[in-house]
Amino acid sequence: MTPDLPAHRARRVRLLHTLGEGVLILATAPEALRNRDTHYPYRFDSHFYYLTAFAEPEAVVVLIAGKRPKQILFCREKNAEREIWDGFRFGPKAAKEVFGFDAAYPIGELDRRLPKLLEGQPQVAYAFGTDPAWDARVLGWINAVRAKARSGRGGNGSAPARLSDAHTLIDAMRLIKDAHEIDLMQRAADLSAAAHRAVLRQCKPGLGEWEIEAELLRAFRAGGCQAPAYPPIVAGGANACVLHYVSNDQPLKDGDLLLIDAAGEYHGSAADITRTFPVNGRFSGAQKDVYEIVLAAQQAAIDAVRPGAPYDAPHQTALRVLTQGLIDLKLLQGELDGLIESEAYKPWYMHKTGHWIGLDVHDVGDYKQADGWRALQPGMALTIEPGLYIRPAETTPEALWNIGIRIEDDVVVTPDAPRILTAAAPKTVAEIEEVMRGTR
Numbered sequence: 001m002t003p004d005l006p007a008h009r010a011r012r013v014r015l016l017h018t019l020g021e022g023v024l025i026l027a028t029a030p031e032a033l034r035n036r037d038t039h040y041p042y043r044f045d046s047h048f049y050y051l052t053a054f055a056e057p058e059a060v061v062v063l064i065a066g067k068r069p070k071q072i073l074f075c076r077e078k079n080a081e082r083e084i085w086d087g088f089r090f091g092p093k094a095a096k097e098v099f100g101f102d103a104a105y106p107i108g109e110l111d112r113r114l115p116k117l118l119e120g121q122p123q124v125a126y127a128f129g130t131d132p133a134w135d136a137r138v139l140g141w142i143n144a145v146r147a148k149a150r151s152g153r154g155g156n157g158s159a160p161a162r163l164s165d166a167h168t169l170i171d172a173m174r175l176i177k178d179a180h181e182i183d184l185m186q187r188a189a190d191l192s193a194a195a196h197r198a199v200l201r202q203c204k205p206g207l208g209e210w211e212i213e214a215e216l217l218r219a220f221r222a223g224g225c226q227a228p229a230y231p232p233i234v235a236g237g238a239n240a241c242v243l244h245y246v247s248n249d250q251p252l253k254d255g256d257l258l259l260i261d262a263a264g265e266y267h268g269s270a271a272d273i274t275r276t277f278p279v280n281g282r283f284s285g286a287q288k289d290v291y292e293i294v295l296a297a298q299q300a301a302i303d304a305v306r307p308g309a310p311y312d313a314p315h316q317t318a319l320r321v322l323t324q325g326l327i328d329l330k331l332l333q334g335e336l337d338g339l340i341e342s343e344a345y346k347p348w349y350m351h352k353t354g355h356w357i358g359l360d361v362h363d364v365g366d367y368k369q370a371d372g373w374r375a376l377q378p379g380m381a382l383t384i385e386p387g388l389y390i391r392p393a394e395t396t397p398e399a400l401w402n403i404g405i406r407i408e409d410d411v412v413v414t415p416d417a418p419r420i421l422t423a424a425a426p427k428t429v430a431e432i433e434e435v436m437r438g439t440r
């Protein structure tokens with residue numbers, strides 16, 4: 001599967017329609033140094049990629065709305081010498097044809113062409129406030145138009161009088177995934193679920209967290225993901241109670257659980273999966289008790305992903321099941337509603353039950369609007385990831401110490417039952433134990 005270039009062009013047409021009038025300017029991400037003259041693997045800006053599918057650095061898209069709409073790409077020129085060192089670049093001519101632009105120019109011509117393109121336009125939309133250098137550059141173009149108008153050196157109009165935020169417009173589009181985006185997310189989810197299944201088969205006491213991490217990364221890349229969607233968490237035993245544990249440098253012990261939060265990115269689209277399972281392939285009684293509570297909370301929360309429901313409904317649903325579970329485990333005493341009201345669950349469940357997912361793992365879009373939580377709509381994609389994290393404490397039975405469990409799936413809102421993109425990653429106690437035994 002490759003990016004569907006007409007789908008990206010159609011997004012630009014929709015955005016121009018929303019913009020109505022004026023010019024939208026959006027740059028991709030800069031390259032980032034890792035050390036001295038060595039770069040991090042390049043990752044484009046998600047908003048830019050959403051509109052263009054163009055993955056090279058040093059590129060800017062300029063969209064002109066109105067009666068004579070125009071889509072322009074600025075990108076690196078062909079360069080035989082640099083292409084020997086760094087590889088292929090499209091160059092403006094080929095990029096225009098392949099990616100469906102009306103015009104394309106060398107990135108070095110941006111400062112010369114932009115004042116002209118802004119002349120007579122009523123507004124300019126760009127990602128203001130995200131990069132001071134870009135703020136200065138765009139204001140410089142606007143001032144160049146003003147100076148030209150004042151000096152009587154011609155030109156066909158005044159400078160844009162209105163600034164608007166390009167990200168806000170694109171965020172609203174990205175919140176509702178189109179069919180192409182969901183296809184890519186499904187592929188990322190399938191490849192990530194396959195990686196989870198592979199490490200379930202391999203896990204055994206004595207391996208290191210780093211070895212499981214290595215296998216996950218191998219499986220993502222070998223399957224076709226371009227990169228991990230985020231740094232994997234491979235957390236054995238007590239490490240599972242550290243929410244952002246990423247050192248992954250401890251040995252895996254017989255009798256411990258292993259929490260893995262890891263997934264790949266496919267053509268920019270992320271998956272986000274967490275599974276928790278026993279290192280030795282068999283849940284202990286206490287581990288199973290806690291696991292079944294988290295699983296029940298997750299299943300109930302997924303069922304709450306319905307069009308029209310407030311964004312917060314899955315979280316509230318998970319809280320009820322988890323808090324009742326904490327009562328059943330005798331970690332909490334009291335009446336359910338009161339314990340939820342007072343957030344008594346917080347020592348064991350301190351995060352929210354999910355987030356939007358898409359091109360960014362924590363994807364764009366507001367969770368709340370002026371009148372409260374946003375209502376879920378078909379095409380929205382979110383994670384459902386409840387957990388319980390039980391640290392040692394005098395008042396806690398020792399059998400529960402260091403049990404850290406999270407279960408995370410990626411879910412798309414549909415008119416009916418939610419679509420679970422990550423369903424192929426084994427999740428029930430029976431499934432996990434059978435896969436680890438090699439009987440499934």
Ligand code: GLY
Pocket residue numbers: 230261272355361385408
């Ligand atoms: N893997 C990041 C998260 O679950 O939010």
Ligand code: MN
Pocket residue numbers: 272354355383385408
């Ligand atoms: Mn997540």
Ligand code: MN
Pocket residue numbers: 261262272273274408
């Ligand atoms: Mn995650």
